[in-house]
Each structure stands twice: as C-alpha cells, then as structure tokens.
Amino acid sequence: MELMRVGMNRVWHKRHYSAACASLRRGKAPIWGPGRVFERQFWQEKKAMGRARRSFKLRLSPAGLDVLIDSHCHLIRATRSLIAWGTTLHVAIEYLNSMPTDEIIDQLKGQQLSFLGGGAEHHVGASCQLWDIATSITERVQKDSPEARQPTLGRIYIVALLQITKADQTALLRAFDRALQSGARTPASRDTNDLAG
Known part of the structure; x- marks a missing residue:
C-alpha cells in the first residue's frame, strides 16, 4: 500500500506511520496524517469481520x-x-x-x-x-x-x-x-x- 504522499517528508512519515500502527493495534482508527490512508481499510475490515x-x-x-x-x-x-x-x-x-x-x-x-x-x-x-x-x-x-x-x-x-x-x-x-x-x-x-x- 502506498503510504506516503508525493513530497511528504520521510522523517515526518516514519514518526506518524509508527503512531498510526500503534493506534490500529489499540483498536482505534487514526484520523490524522498518513494514518488516514489506513482508515477506510480499517473500518471495512472491522465491518466485514462483524x-x-x-x-x-x-x-x-x-x-x-x-x-x-x-x-x-x-x-x-x-x-x-x-x-x-x-x-x-x-x-x-x-x-x-x-x-x-x-x-x-x-x-x-x-x-x-x-x-x-x-x-x-x-x-x-x-x-x-x-x-x-x-x-x-x-x-x-x-x-x-x-x-x-x-x-x-x-x-x-x-x-x-x-x-x-x-x-x-x-x-x-x-x-x-x-x-x-x-x-x-x-x-x-x-x-x-x-x-x-
């Protein structure tokens, strides 16, 4: 999955990507930064599982x-x-x-x-x-x-x-x-x- 938008700073990306993954592990969908890339997939999988x-x-x-x-x-x-x-x-x-x-x-x-x-x-x-x-x-x-x-x-x-x-x-x-x-x-x-x- 492409996680980084064009021109996005790699350091910023790495820090917020890690935080996004941590949010997902806690069962929460991140709503900021690159975590938004995960959001739709997260809720679709959660809904499908239900x-x-x-x-x-x-x-x-x-x-x-x-x-x-x-x-x-x-x-x-x-x-x-x-x-x-x-x-x-x-x-x-x-x-x-x-x-x-x-x-x-x-x-x-x-x-x-x-x-x-x-x-x-x-x-x-x-x-x-x-x-x-x-x-x-x-x-x-x-x-x-x-x-x-x-x-x-x-x-x-x-x-x-x-x-x-x-x-x-x-x-x-x-x-x-x-x-x-x-x-x-x-x-x-x-x-x-x-x-x-």
Missing part, C-alpha cells in the same frame, strides 16, 4: 430445546428487542465467559446436562466470534481442571443457555452489549421502504 457468520449446531433433547426457547424468550423480555436465535446463544456465551472458571466447572458437573443434550440437531446463525469465545472457555476449564476431559462445545452451549434465566439483568444486558459489539446480529428495525400492514 458480518462474518456461520451456522452453529445444537444437539438437544426436547427438554434441551425447551431451555433454548426459555432462554430466547427471557432475553427478548430483558432487552425489549426481537433478536435472532443465534444472538441468544452469543449472549449466553458472552455471559458464561464473564463467570469465574470454578463456577463454570461446577455447572459442567450438573446431572441435568445429560438430559438436555440429544439427537435432534438445531442450527442457529451467529457471528464467528462466538466460536472463539466458546473455545477460550473450554481452554480455561481445561487449564483449571487438567484431570478432567476438556468439555465439548455442545456442553458449553447448553451450560451457557442455562445461565440466561438465572442471570442478573444488569450483567445480562452487559453481555448483550458485548455480543453486539463482537458481531451478533442487531435487532431488526423498521426500514422506511418496508411495506406497512
């Missing part, structure tokens, strides 16, 4: 499906927004990620988990960031409990969904905000071109 989505598979029993439905309805009431099913899973994972690891380990030992998993597959679409967060939770659990098997992502998803209806509303809304910032689908809003009725 839109990157994939399908997540939940293997649930009828009781497990009830947990998903209850969690989804609870989150709709808490946020007062019509949210996507994948957003519910994303918020659940964000909330679980905020819990201490020892509490997560205790939740994973719950007897009810074996009754909530099942053969029926349910697919929800969510941001790719969800997978990264869920995987980091399994790694935390493995690190703190090396004698136990690393939990599957399926078990992590179920444990996360179980927390939604028990969560403090303020903490749940913070998890909702984090999910939106990390790429969860925003609640639908009416467009001026929508047909009324």
Whole structure:
C-alpha cells in the first residue's frame, strides 16, 4: 500500500506511520496524517469481520430445546428487542465467559446436562466470534481442571443457555452489549421502504 504522499517528508512519515500502527493495534482508527490512508481499510475490515457468520449446531433433547426457547424468550423480555436465535446463544456465551472458571466447572458437573443434550440437531446463525469465545472457555476449564476431559462445545452451549434465566439483568444486558459489539446480529428495525400492514 502506498503510504506516503508525493513530497511528504520521510522523517515526518516514519514518526506518524509508527503512531498510526500503534493506534490500529489499540483498536482505534487514526484520523490524522498518513494514518488516514489506513482508515477506510480499517473500518471495512472491522465491518466485514462483524458480518462474518456461520451456522452453529445444537444437539438437544426436547427438554434441551425447551431451555433454548426459555432462554430466547427471557432475553427478548430483558432487552425489549426481537433478536435472532443465534444472538441468544452469543449472549449466553458472552455471559458464561464473564463467570469465574470454578463456577463454570461446577455447572459442567450438573446431572441435568445429560438430559438436555440429544439427537435432534438445531442450527442457529451467529457471528464467528462466538466460536472463539466458546473455545477460550473450554481452554480455561481445561487449564483449571487438567484431570478432567476438556468439555465439548455442545456442553458449553447448553451450560451457557442455562445461565440466561438465572442471570442478573444488569450483567445480562452487559453481555448483550458485548455480543453486539463482537458481531451478533442487531435487532431488526423498521426500514422506511418496508411495506406497512
């Protein structure tokens, strides 16, 4: 990428180029000097990353499906927004990620988990960031409990969904905000071109 405009002083360029890179590493787009060259690309990549989505598979029993439905309805009431099913899973994972690891380990030992998993597959679409967060939770659990098997992502998803209806509303809304910032689908809003009725 051409970073230096014609006639730009090389010393000035080097100093401000370094500062621009430092701003990008901190997650901020520079708005001055040669950093402006990065700005459009920075936000395009950030926007594209937020839109990157994939399908997540939940293997649930009828009781497990009830947990998903209850969690989804609870989150709709808490946020007062019509949210996507994948957003519910994303918020659940964000909330679980905020819990201490020892509490997560205790939740994973719950007897009810074996009754909530099942053969029926349910697919929800969510941001790719969800997978990264869920995987980091399994790694935390493995690190703190090396004698136990690393939990599957399926078990992590179920444990996360179980927390939604028990969560403090303020903490749940913070998890909702984090999910939106990390790429969860925003609640639908009416467009001026929508047909009324």
